[in-house]
């Protein structure tokens with residue numbers, strides 16, 4: 001899904017998307033590395049000179065495995081979007097980027113890809129780690145995981161088999 005730059009003016013153009021929009025679900029899937037269970041995007045695109053400013057709200061709910069115990073963790077994101085896009089350098093509408101504008105995205109041609117904007121907004125909202133809310137239960141599961149993998153290693157160890165042979169001899 002692309003939005004024509006020409007269709008955006010300084011009063012802005014609002015785009016809403018959710019689970020009903022295939023392009024939005026695809027973009028969320030990519031950014032979250034999980035299928036969204038809930039998704040709501042309200043984005044306002046405003047044109048200032050050659051640049052496009054995007055503000056609004058992104059909300060998503062999805063399940064990811066815990067980084068420690070691998071149990072599914074329900075993650076709810078609610079993120080205020082504040083993104084800037086400028087035409088790629090060398091284009092006709094080239095603008096001078098001010099210091100601190102390193103986070104400005106670029107677009108080529110006469111349209112902005114809405115999926116890219118959504119992915120970028122969600123990516124900025126992601127937590128650095130996924131962990132169970134219940135730390136005690138997570139600890140117990142993690143300990144059990146280590147215990148079972150240790151037991152598995154011993155049983156399949158060639159030395160264990162050898163020890164059995166020696167004992168039998």
Ligand SMILES: [Zn+2]
Nearest residue numbers: 066069132138
């Ligand atoms: Zn956990």
